[in-house]
Amino acid sequence: MDKWDGVAYYNPTAGGGSMLINAGDGYGEPMNVIISGLSSPAVLTFHGAINFARAIGFSEECFGLHLGGYMPADLGDGNGWVNQTIELRQDYGSAGGGTCFESLVGGNHFRIFVQNGTAADSGALFLAVSREEPVSKHHDIVPDGYNIGRDQLVSAAVGKTRYHGVKYVTTAQNITGLLAAGADSINHGIAQDGIVTLLTVTIV
Helix, strand or coil: CCCCCCCCCCCHHHHCCCCEEEEECCEEEECCEEECCCCCHHHHCHHHHHHHHHHCCEEECHHHCCCCCCCEECCCCCCCCEECCEEEEECCCCCCCHHHHHHHHCEEEEEEEECCCCCCCCCCEEEEEEEECCHHHCCCECCCHHHHHHHHHHHHHCEEEEECCEEEEEEEEEECCCCCCECCCEHHHCCECCCEEEEEEEEC
8 A cells, every 4th residue: 555546536436336335235325435545645554544533533443343244345446345444433532442432322433445456546545434323223323324424524534633643634525426315225214415525634
């Protein structure tokens, strides 16, 4: 992951992929945030993405245990359907244990997919973001949870943030035309507005 094609992202559908991750039974969840391939290269690495996530209020899952199923995505990069790289949950201000609280009471979370196949090697990170119910409601998505989750993540990311000595400046651009608005084929039948937010994250 040292050198990419110098583009923000490639449209997955152009390469036979989809902007919906596979949630099973013919339904999908939208990848509604993209971290641009033109971001600082360190942000686009596995550990770099986790550090940035912590800077905006997310962390790894409770005790490193994954709750729920793995979902794959096809980013049209020639790699086909690939499971999420990692799932990160809202940490409620505590990178050490806050995600355990999120698992109980619900909150925002996202899955990361990396566009790095030889057919479309942007290095961009595609995020499927949604706000979920507490464990008592089986972590289903809250009403309007795809739009809410995206907007909350973007709000936390834009501007200046920092974590573990790394400082970030993030800008956002809303993109239409990648996702079809509505609830067709969307998991839980929850409509979303079709907006994908492109984040460019620069280490300063």
